[in-house]
């Protein structure tokens with residue numbers, strides 16, 4: 534059986550959804566699943582844009598067979614060969630042995646590295662500005678290195694102004710029938726997962742995303758077909774604006790993320806107390822997370838969303854609590870910048886986490902402000918420290934309200 538949808542009259546979504554995979558890239562939880570998108574264009578020549586993860590290959594092959602209706606597949610255009618998209622390339626070659634591959638030099642090199650058996654078919658190497666005519670549709674190729682691997686390119690169908698955007702503009706969450714972003718309440722139901730996808734998968738490469746957006750701005754794009762998540766055919770400015778902000782590391786919202794590491798609930802209480810104090814001061818966009826039971830991918834996503842981050846951590850083995858340290862390392866790896874931090878430390882006999890966190894923020898990360906007035910707790914938030922927490926709440930509230 535098949536499960537396809539029309540994107541336009543002659544372009545078909547032939548991908549599929551995966552609700553079985555627990556961890557994307559074996560690291561990021563995807564409780565609402567993920568889609569692997571592939572698109573088949575029926576013109577004088579037939580062309581498939583990317584393949585899919587092996588987990589849904591059977592469905593994918595049936596979809597293609599249905600759309601082709603007995604015609605041969607002329608081209609397989611590989612915008613991104615990472616195995617969540619490239620895993621079925623060999624299967625396509627086996628089924629359609631006359632197919633010609635179209636991709637970049639680097640992509641072919643990587644396909645060989647992964648051991649993909651591609652040498653039995655013709656390989657057309659394209660670079661920036663090259664075009665391929667399918668008949669009615671002319672396809673132009675644009676390189677977008679590091680979005681999200683170095684070999685990546687996008688394809689642009691000039692006739693209908695369709696951008697096949699590879700990983701760019703993708704999202705976690707399985708489509709479950711709803712192919713277009715305008716068929717869901719994206720802002721309410723999808724944005725958080727789109728942000729978590731972008732920030733954790735591509736977040737490190739903001740400069741490259743900015744270069745890609747610059748190239749995209751020269752094209753009159755009407756439809757965006759990403760490799761994960763919904764197709765965009767309306768309100769493209771919405772998602773372009775989000776990508777612009779995320780890739781410039783600018784917060785989407787004025788607000789405070791309080792991430793705490795607590796062993797017996799005392800640092801947690803200080804975090805909760807600070808949240809209340811901020812709300813009393815009129816700053817209500819406050820979000821509290823326990824780093825021990827929140828996967829770091831969610832913390833990263835929230836860090837990209839909000840303007841201020843409070844790190845509240847116990848001292849552990851005279852260092853930063855390991856899970857908090859992991860969050861810091863991930864922020865560094867993903868290039869988090871342009872944020873204002875505040876610090877609360879706790880330690881029963883030798884509080885050290887505050888010094889170490891501030892040292893990390895100062896030396897390992899870029900364009901970070903740390904508010905003065907760190908709160909140091911000796912085991913618990915006792916009355917004598919209340920004033921310190923009040924002062925910190927004042928400083929954070931003033932800073933949040935001071936943002937243009």
Ligand code: FEO
Nearest residue numbers: 615617681700760
């Ligand atoms: Fe969805 Fe970079 O692969």
